[in-house]
Amino acid sequence: MEDQLISPADSRGSPAKEQQAAGVGILLQIMMLVLSFILGHVLRRHKFFYIPEASASLLIGLVVGGLANISNTETSIRGWFNFHEEFFFLFLLPPTIFQSGFILSPKPFFSNFGAIVTFSILGTFIASVLTGLLVYLGGITFLMYKLPLIECMMFGALISSTDPVTVLAIFQELGTDVNLYALVFGESVLNDAVAISLYRTMSLLNSHMSTGQNIFTLVVGFLETFVGSLSSGVGVGFISALLFKYAGLDIDNLQNLESCLFVLFPYFSYMLAEGLGLSGIVSILFTGIVMKHYTFSNLSEKSQQFVSEFFHLISSLAETFIFIYMGLDIVMEKHSWSHVGFIFFSIIFIVISRAVNVFSCGYLVNLARPAHRKIPMKHQKALWYSGLRGAMAFALALQSVHDLPEGHGQTIFTATTAIVVLTVLLIGGSTGTMLEALQVIGDSNEGHIGDGFNRSDGYVSPSQDEEESSSNRFKMRLKEFHRSAPSFSSLDKNYLTPFFTTQSGDEEEHETLMPSPRREVYLSRN
Secondary structure: HHHHHOOHHHHHHHOOHHHHHHHHHHHHHHHHHHHHHHHHHHHHOOOOOOOOOHHHHHHHHHHHHHHHHHHOOOOHHHHHHHOOOHHHHHHHHHHHHHHHOOOHHHHHHOOOOHHHHHHHOOOOHHHHHHHHHHHHHHHOOOOOOOOOOOHOOOOOOOHHOEEOHHHHHHHHHHOOHHHHHHHHHHHHHHHHHHHHHHHHHHHHHOOOHHHHHHHHHHHHHHHHHHHHHHHHHHHHHHHHHHHHOOOOOOHHHHHHHHHHHHHHHHHHHHHHHHHHHHHHHHHHHHHHHHHHHHHHHOOOHHHHHHHHHHHHHHHHHHHHHHHHHHHHHHOOOOOOOHHHHHHHHHHHHEEEEEEHHHHHHHHHHHOOOOOOHHOOOOHHHHHHHHOOHHHHHHHHHHHHHOOOOHHHHHHHHHHHHHHHHHHHHHHOOOHHHHHHHHHOEEEOOOOOOOOOOOOOOOOOOOOOOOOOOOOHHHHHHHHHHHHOOOOOOOOHHHHHHHHHHOOOOHHHHHHHOOOOOHHHHOOOOO
């Protein structure tokens, strides 16, 4: 039986055995994906929020990796997966990031746009710099493994990327406030873009330390990467909108071509930005936002349904595979576990930096908002608690192994992997308890609990129908919010929407505020 178990190392001389080994590896991956989806469905169906679906995927990876260690097949399984960061960045991350932008609903996002930008840009910068400084100070005071200042800043940038989709899935399941949902989701979407731009800027500075670049050059480099990537993504999105508006593809015999072109545009955006030396992740994110808002309405109804389900499908598969791989990695790969202090104090510093980020930015936002639109403290606490680390932090840490000297990158990678696993398992599993403690979820008997539309929370007017079910009341709140929220841009309504789409700005009223149930599986991936 052991002779039939072919490892990649033993099969290099024989094409037939190489094919057999590849087949065994793919079979193992498919089995873990199927098990993860089934287990996630069972947990979701029984409303067992203590183990979110992302946590289930992680645990499956941990178990399979542990069994591989025990059975001495660790080398074979590592070879079967043959996981490289190029595969991660080129095939797994793009669909998940595009989907984040694609399911973003404009109304709640743009009505809280100022707050979201403050949290995601200023807040991420604060968290990144503060984390880097605290890690550096911890090193020079011998509390933890010492890294150079610029490498600490790189670690601060990558670990400041949040990925709270597990929390968002529970938010939606329990029926929390739509403004809180918009803040958490919007901040996480733009946060990824800022974090990866900061990381790339710090990495570039680290590789050119001898040139004596000053702070001004650093800021210019960051803006060049971020604004250039944003412009690239938005430009591709607008081009796709005009193509589908005027090409006349929305007829029965051309719907396959229509869908194929729509699917190719996101990857075109990603590869264009990478080819220009910019960030493909930032570019594809904004391409997703623009294509959903403008291009999507130019598709035929059948194509709309297909592309929505297609991107939902591949993003779900990619997210699940990412978390399974992280579980496998923490057991099977070589990690710098000798620096446990680095992991312990990094977690403490991240919690402190996240708190400074959220509460300072919340204070600034409330200074600029009228009394009836201030963000309540319980929403700020929920936003602080929702700062899970996920796929983006893991991907950047994987890249840091090659960007940094031997040992340093491995230490950062080990710490990041441990932090991602701990936050997903602990924070993801305790989200329901947190929401209940903060009283920001709906309640069938007390209409004011979790009601983000009441006067005390100060967003918009409350729904008055106390006798409806919890789900119907939540839909009424969304509708009331949709009518009351200010237009994110009169320019968009009066000029951009008529120019780039076949509808007028008024027709946007039919758009849903939150992802449809078909997309809930994606939301529970993280």
